[in-house]
Amino acid sequence: MTHQEFKTRFLPCHKRMYRIAFRYLGNEYDAEDMVQNAYLKLWEMQETLDTITNDEAYALTIVKHLCLDRLKQTTIRHDDEWESIQKAETAPQPDEALEFKEDMGILLHLIERLPEQQRQVLMLKHFEERSTEEIERETGLSNVHIRVLLSRARKTIKEQFIQKP
Numbered sequence: 001m002t003h004q005e006f007k008t009r010f011l012p013c014h015k016r017m018y019r020i021a022f023r024y025l026g027n028e029y030d031a032e033d034m035v036q037n038a039y040l041k042l043w044e045m046q047e048t049l050d051t052i053t054n055d056e057a058y059a060l061t062i063v064k065h066l067c068l069d070r071l072k073q074t075t076i077r078h079d080d081e082w083e084s085i086q087k088a089e090t091a092p093q094p095d096e097a098l099e100f101k102e103d104m105g106i107l108l109h110l111i112e113r114l115p116e117q118q119r120q121v122l123m124l125k126h127f128e129e130r131s132t133e134e135i136e137r138e139t140g141l142s143n144v145h146i147r148v149l150l151s152r153a154r155k156t157i158k159e160q161f162i163q164k165p
Contacts, residue, residue, distance in 0.1 A: 016060060060128075107161065118149050118153035120139065121135060121149045
């Protein structure tokens with residue numbers, strides 16, 4: 001695959017890749033780094049890319065997995081959180097900030113433990129901001145089934161979050 005073919009196939013996906021990365025990471029610099037990492041990974045896989053039928057879906061999946069790996073490894077500073085803290089007249093107490101950080105870690109862990117279909121639908125709906133129709137097309141599930149999966153996922157997370165130690 002030449003550079004030009006690679007650019008033609010994957011550069012049009014840049015905006016969606018960035019939006020997904022930003023959605024997961026909440027920080028423009030980390031999101032841009034993650035998109036660059038995805039491009040690097042795609043380039044390293046160039047020999048196998050000819051078998052891919054949907055370039056955009058493949059690129060978005062790589063970004064999503066890289067972001068999830070990153071979230072598992074470290075806690076990422078969210079620009080919007082820092083801006084709101086700076087704009088606030090009083091900074092949050094250290095114990096409140098620590099509790100928020102712990103809650104986010106627990107929430108991500110609970111999402112990871114959901115059954116595959118529930119996790120997939122929840123991530124598409126809330127992290128990638130897909131409409132129910134888009135989720136239907138992507139997963140092949142019916143509208144009713146998607147709503148049921150979302151409801152069960154939210155209920156499970158809520159119940160388990162309330163029971164946290």
